[in-house]
Amino acid sequence: MKLAPDDLERVASLFRAFSEPTRLAIIQEMKDGEKSVSEIVGELTTTQANVSKQLRLLYESGVLTRRKEGTNVLYGIGDPIVFELCRLVCDKLNRDVAKPKRLKF
Amino acid sequence: MKLAPDDLERVASLFRAFSEPTRLAIIQEMKDGEKSVSEIVGELTTTQANVSKQLRLLYESGVLTRRKEGTNVLYGIGDPIVFELCRLVCDKLNRDVAKPKRLKF
DNA sequence: TAACCAAATAACCACATAGTTATACTTGCG
């Protein structure tokens, strides 16, 4: 059974959330629990505005939780699928690296 | 342990391969086995050039196999990770749809 | 109220890339 165009777009859209290194770095920061925006910014090399923007995108993709605490906003991984996806992809990349390059001649 | 920038880029890059509806549609065409470029083109609404281009991208991402047979070229799913990734994402989307929308007011 | 901090938004630029048309390459066959 084939997915309708709308559904393909939804699936693509979720993959797209994981398709930028900065967003993956942000996700990585939260792997041991919630973090505030400024904590995340402190660990990365990009601006607060950019982190905020990417967090919004991830949140709207449905993979993060968001919670206000005083003047801070805490974000966290909201769906274990995040870990599974990242593990699958990392495993594959490790497998591929392990494979000796086939010499072309 | 955090991934180095290079590795984040690799991971992102693999996710990016799945981040376009057209590529997902192409992948879907091969789920029951190899297909030639023209067979795939016949099932989709885009041009042969575009299918060829996206197949190349997928092949270079390491998720497809490629095999010449006469004047045809057969592409196929080359790593079961493809099915697992798609299943995970589809399951999540189904779960989210099942959830009654929280009314905002 | 004012001053201050965290976070979000606005406006913008630069770059990547999906898709197109047109053309080249490759293989099989008369």
Add this chain to the structure above:
DNA sequence: CGCAAGTATAACTATGTGGTTATTTGGTTA
């Protein structure tokens, strides 16, 4: 050889979006 079919590539356009700076919003505290 010459032609046809299947695939790949080139050149180009249009669009989306990552990242930036500057500004705004909202909550806290003096």
